Amino acid sequence: MTSHSIAVIKGDGIGAAVIDAAWEVLQAVAKGSGFALHDTAFPWSCDHYLETGAMMPADGIDTLRRFDAILLGAVGWPAKVPDAVSLHGLLLPIRKAFDQYANVRPHRLLPGVQGPLRTDRFDILCVRENTEGEYAGAGGRIHVGTPHEVAVETGIFTRRGVERILRFAFTQARKRRGKLASVTKSNAQKHSMVFWDEITRQLAAEHPDVEVTSYHVDAMAARMVTAPESLDVVVASNLFGDILTDLGAAIQGGLGFAASANLNPERGAPSMFEPVHGSAPDIAPLGIANPIAAIWSGAMMLEHLGETAAAERVMAALAATTARGIGTIPGKDRTNAITAAVLSALS
């Protein structure tokens, strides 16, 4: 029997509840599909930081490296630990260490979910560059605290970095409806974004079967709410992808439905799967966190592990659940009730 070993990091706040739910669903589908999932849990979190002084041990990355995939809940608890520490001590180092350069986020409405838009006709796959660009961290400040203080923040784009994310996006477009929207702001950022546009044009010539359009990020943000049905695969830099995927989450009914994969497409290191939502410490004690985004992320993990049929079963069970009106309205159904409905839809 095939077996996959998964590193499970529940993290903070609602991370535990949604990952417990996702894991139960993943185990059920594995059992029914004839493969095994083994989990090893890591208690890395803000509490772990308060106990040990680090979000994860010094050999954390080495430890994770031997797993087939990483399933992450949510990291961060600003009242206990500044985001600068928690995110830069766990989430971002994992993305970088394992070269998870493709952050993939599907945006569509599950049946029965009402989003904020009048239209419900859209099915978008956002592909976000996840390792460089505007989040390179380069920069600094001078004349600190004086009236003459200046802060600079430098985005760094490499040809390798831009080319590989675009190639990945072209591949996704070929698997879907054959349309790729590349997002830049080359009329105002004349170095990095013109560079990105040039590479897009070069790769477009290699992929004549994919219909490529370049949009400015401002126009794309507008398009996602005025004509989302016109979009298929959307590829963007780290910052632009970050913004557009939160907007994508919003139009698909909110963060309760937003799943994501941080992929290393060459499989040289494990990929990581996480709901887009944060740890929401305030609602954690209430038992009402929506596990759908985490379960959906689990389905993306199964897909990545080659368990396509099982992934499709999970997605069908999610759709059957929301079609019954369960889990569709934030805070209405308890985490347990939603999970139970998904499990019963699976069987």
Place this chain on the structure above:
Amino acid sequence: MTSHSIAVIKGDGIGAAVIDAAWEVLQAVAKGSGFALHDTAFPWSCDHYLETGAMMPADGIDTLRRFDAILLGAVGWPAKVPDAVSLHGLLLPIRKAFDQYANVRPHRLLPGVQGPLRTDRFDILCVRENTEGEYAGAGGRIHVGTPHEVAVETGIFTRRGVERILRFAFTQARKRRGKLASVTKSNAQKHSMVFWDEITRQLAAEHPDVEVTSYHVDAMAARMVTAPESLDVVVASNLFGDILTDLGAAIQGGLGFAASANLNPERGAPSMFEPVHGSAPDIAPLGIANPIAAIWSGAMMLEHLGETAAAERVMAALAATTARGIGTIPGKDRTNAITAAVLSALS
């Protein structure tokens, strides 16, 4: 009789049609309100570039300096002149030369206009920093054309620049509902955005009567579609403001309704008023450009010139027009018909 001298730059494409409409409305309200508006037209545009080799003459900025305000249509005609030339030859130099650091854009639905959101309850004023930040233009590329090419793009934020836009935004919040949302991405951009957050906190202490909240730009993009009614004044950097104001235009029914002011609040140089939309050369011959955004921008100009009652009359006439269903659906009514309806609502 008070008299205001206005530099009018129609620009490209539909710029002429919408500015002609706006000017007619402005003249009508001036006549009825007891002040005079004098226009001096400048033919600066992409056609001008093709004739003369420059978007505006070398002394263009000096010429504009003596006017009380500038009314601009739209600049750019990519098929004739690259955006890099047209925008950087006219629009952006004017914003910078006259230190129009506050780009102000109101986002609300005129009566009868149906936006893409299910809700119609919002009234947001976006304040965008307009002179520095991510659009500083600093950066470059090395190893050009090789596999090792790297492009960098540096955002530059000065304390003076950040402080003055925030102060302006606080002033606007005081004139409205007393709420200010400051937008950054300080969990990923640790130099510039942490700097912005620090200055926001300092100014918040000076303005205890304003309720200030900081949002990450991704969360703000989501909030503008999921809970726009929670927002009053939104202040953001050049790039973030650019993105959020296109999103704001989208939720208010599209670019046909998006007005803007590029303000020099200290009045050391003229301010510029322009619809957010582009020149749309493809629809220019059809006579169906919506003049509402340009007329609304004209009302913002009157307000800036101290003609508050006249500005309110123009806004009331716009509301009366759209409430009758005129100008509410893109392409349905001709520019002339919409203008005529606004003029008759004025009288």
